């Protein structure tokens with residue numbers, strides 16, 4: 001039963017085309033992601049792709065290890081040395097500085113972040129600070145937050161402030177560092193990819209319920225023994241399996257392609273190397289898994305919405321629109337009519353956990369402070385679960401007029 | 402086994418499609434005969450639990466079929482008037498899928514599918530996609546799906562509509578072969594479909610069953626008589642307007658008319674034995690030969 005239900009979906013002409021399109025999108029996003037890693041060689045030539053990644057990785061991994069004060073000081077001095085060697089200010093020298101700095105650019109970023117005003121990034125910060133200041137990044141991260149709270153420019157409650165501070169203080173330092181650009185590139189494009197993926201999946205499952213009516217196969221379907229019970233369940237099951245399988249397959253291919261080309265080192269490095277102010281103390285791999293899981297829940301929610309509309313309206317076209325409304329139109333509209341607090345609970349946020357963990361999006365329930373990504377994951381898991389029996393009941397009770 | 406319709410009524414808004422029908426069915430073939438819009442499909446849909454009666458109910462062995470739910474539908478085979486299917490499925494996959502939602506175990510499903518494909522003469526088309534079949538082949542796939550679970554109750558809504566005469570005869574034979582030891586309800590507005598295979602005929606009009614009984618009873622209890630007479634060609638249209646004419650044969654400059662009428666239409670008219678077709682015309686026909694009457 002389940003097998004044929006799934007077969008129905010993928011034998012449909014328009015779904016075959018959509019699958020092909022998805023493959024093209026997958027390829028395009030993979031290429032875009034891979035091209036995010038660039039390397040400039042000795043002669044000033046720009047490179048991307050496998051070769052660039054290999055060179056950059058080699059340069060950066062010379063500095064692999066814990067970023068202790070000593071290492072930070074070394075980086076500071078290295079930067080000074082590069083600056084003084086190419087100090088003319090000419091275009092050639094600027095390029096040379098860029099080229100020479102590539103191996104330490106991530107660590108310079110870290111020092112810049114720690115020494116920039118709150119929520120800003122000063123690209124030249126490292127050039128205007130002392131060696132001691134450069135070595136003091138971890139303390140700076142915490143004191144920066146404290147100063148920001150003290151400035152009164154934010155609206156966090158005492159509990160929230162304490163929560164953020166304790167998260168900051170709990171972060172393990174010094175950071176372990178190695179080349180992590182593959183992961184960084186992966187995470188930068190993953191939200192867009194997950195959104196597209198969710199729309200495609202919504203498309204695939206949109207006909208599972210309504211096509212029975214559209215093809216007039218409904219009369220036979222609902223007059224069979226299992227047509228108003230198990231067969232309905234197997235439709236839900238087919239939707240779930242298709243959604244999960246397509247999601248998993250697409251993300252595995254995407255992730256594997258990107259990391260095989262760019263290199264998978266850095267999985268265990270703290271995400272704060274890339275997202276300095278992130279209060280989730282997690283590694284790149286953990287953050288990736290959280291993003292993928294959040295996206296999965298968001299995608300399942302959108303797919304379930306499509307199936308509900310499919311069962312209710314008996315129109316596949318209307319059902320296709322449902323995920324768009326849920327993931328694109330609705331959040332977009334709500335941003336015009338600013339409802340910021342409500343906004344952070346829209347399902348599109350699930351597909352963009354990457355930005356969710358970047359912001360200080362917090363919520364307080366009683367005395368307990370929780371990050372919004374965690375809350376929406378829970379809420380939408382619950383909503384998605386609750387919707388399943390509703391779809392089931394709507395369909396089970398259908399009358400064929 | 403007993404299927405009972407108790408004061409069954411279905412309204413769509415103010416319109417009554419099935420009007421207080423009470424009937425009992427046991428084994429055998431029941432022919433439901435009526436013109437377009439008589440309410441045949443609506444009645445059958447209620448029998449298949451596809452729509453709920455506005456009032457009244459249907460019971461099987463004394464229990465409401467809506468409460469029996471799957472246990473009732475398990476006994477059911479249904480070929481809808483507008484037979485829809487999954488266009489991309491092969492005949493074989495289609496039947497295997499329907500078998501699965503009918504709750505057949507996979508081994509049984511395979512065996513039944515194979516048997517029925519052969520029985521309905523689709524062996525060569527088993528691997529063809531449903532959408533590539535001809536109208537007649539689709540109908541045969543339709544009857545095959547209805548038979549998958551060897552149903553005790555077989556409901557066929559105009560199974561011969563749109564078939565050519567050869568196919569129609571083959572289909573009729575197939576149905577009569579399949580009708581042993583079960584309850585078959587077959588609707589049509591084509592008299593010849595059921596004339597010889599139905600044990601009981603129901604005439605339906607305006608949502609009501611206006612006459613029921615065996616062929617002989619229906620035909621025999623007709624209050625009017627059937628006549629055959631010959632008239633000149635130019636008088637034909639006059640006769641058609643005046644009388645219910647169930648058949649007309651052209652001869653050289655004259656025509657032989659078959660007329661249903663209480664009185665002798667012409668002095669030389671000969672009284673003949675009525676057929677179901679004459680009865681159909683009598684009960685449903687307006688004057689001026691209805692197209693529904695199959696010649």
Ligand SMILES: Nc1ncnc2c1ncn2[C@@H]1O[C@H](COP(=O)(O)OP(=O)(O)OP(=O)(O)O)[C@@H](O)[C@H]1O
Pocket residue numbers: 401413416417418435436437438439440441442443444482590
């Ligand atoms: N879903 C519906 N909503 C409103 N009216 C309906 C509906 N279904 C059927 N009807 C009306 O009920 C009447 C009976 O329809 P039904 O389809 O049962 O007739 P039928 O005897 O099967 O006719 P046919 O020989 O054309 O198939 C018709 O007048 C039809 O317009």
Ligand SMILES: [Mg+2]
Pocket residue numbers: 441442443482558
């Ligand atoms: Mg009908």
